[in-house]
Amino acid sequence: MQRLALFDLGRTLIDLDDAITRWAEEFAEQHHLKPEDVAWLVSLDQGLHPHREVFFNEVREHFALAASVEEPWAGYRQRMPQLVQCYPGVLSELADLRAAGWRAWGSSPTAWRTTNSASSGEPAWLTWLTATRCRG
Structure with missing residues (x-):
């Protein structure tokens, strides 16, 4: 048997916390955000995980991103398997x-x-x- x-x-x-932090650092760099924004992203992940649609809606609103929720979410889905x-x-x-x-x-x-x-x-x-x- x-x-x-x-x-x-x-x-x-898997060390999901490290992967999220690395993703948040990359996201902040791509969107010209401040270092404290990385901490905000990580904190938001810990509070809303695993509800990614809610997470990316909050991100979009907080940073006033012009992109739809689906755009950063798609980038996340593409990048996370490489970071974990x-x-x-x-x-x-x-x-x-x-x-x-x-x-x-x-x-x-x-x-x-x-x-x-x-x-x-x-x-x-x-x-x-x-x-x-x-x-x-």
């Missing part, structure tokens, strides 16, 4: 689980709802999972 370990990726296997990284030790621990006969699988409700993977033909959550390199 195959044993299966299921994990929520965000803030469990596993916490130290996660990959070796997943390898240990596999060696002990476990099959590890991660999931992120936020990712499968918000990551666009139509071009690859894969479910969005699988695209996110593959991008994080946490697949065990």
Whole structure:
């Protein structure tokens, strides 16, 4: 019988806080925002996560962006899989689980709802999972 370990990726296997901070720094640079705006973006994420539509509506209103909500949200979906990284030790621990006969699988409700993977033909959550390199 195959044993299966299921994990929520965000803030469990992957350092989502670091990825959000890096994304916020890039966003602030692209939009010529101030350093304190990065802190505001990170704080907003912690308060509204995982409701990205609400998050980007707040961002649009706060910074008076001319772009629709969908534009920065699309940029976020494109960039976040490149920014997320596993916490130290996660990959070796997943390898240990596999060696002990476990099959590890991660999931992120936020990712499968918000990551666009139509071009690859894969479910969005699988695209996110593959991008994080946490697949065990």
